[in-house]
Amino acid sequence: MSALDEVLSRARGLLDRREEEDCGTVTVKDFCRYAAALNDVDYIRRARAREKAGEPVEAPALFLAATMSWEDGPSEEELRPDGLAVRESPCTQGLPVRQVHGGQSVRVSRAPVAGTRVTASRAVTSAERKHGRSGDFVLLGLSTRFTSADGNELTTVDETIVVLGAVPAVEKEETAA
Secondary structure, three states, X not given: OOHHHHHHHHHHHHEOOOEEEEEEEOOHXXXXXXXXXXXXXXXXXXXXXXXXXXXXXXXXXXXXXXXXXXXXXXXXXXXXXXXXXXXXXXXXXXXXXXXXXXXXXXXXXXXXXXXXXXXXXXXXXXXXXXXXXXEEEEEEEEEEEEEEOOOOEEEEEEEEEXXXXXXXXXXXXXXXX
């Protein structure tokens, strides 16, 4: 069985099985760190003023969609050869494959407010083998649904991951030269 066949088999075995993760309680500090990464000083100023006044502070629009992990990032040794964390590489662990993100759609239903406990529920929604000019690949569809403690949907992210076979040794040598 090829590595791509194994990815496809693993993905099909996980179709529509949701994996939940408690993301914890989001804070104004979390929101402001995200805004700082975007250099959105106006958001930071407004958020801190609302916090000081005792008013609710909503997250920036794409805060949940842009957060790749709720844990400390992996060390460099824990990254896959393509630079992604194992957690962000569904169905590929231990396989000689590469992957790229093929697109993403985000639906923001309601921005979380500081103090909201957030849960992420992620599932593989599709798995399909394809063939293109550069060879075979697998398209994985993923859906992550973020909800508040009361079960209300906050944000849903649907994305496509393209899984490619490992770069042949000859091609690696040519690109290194």
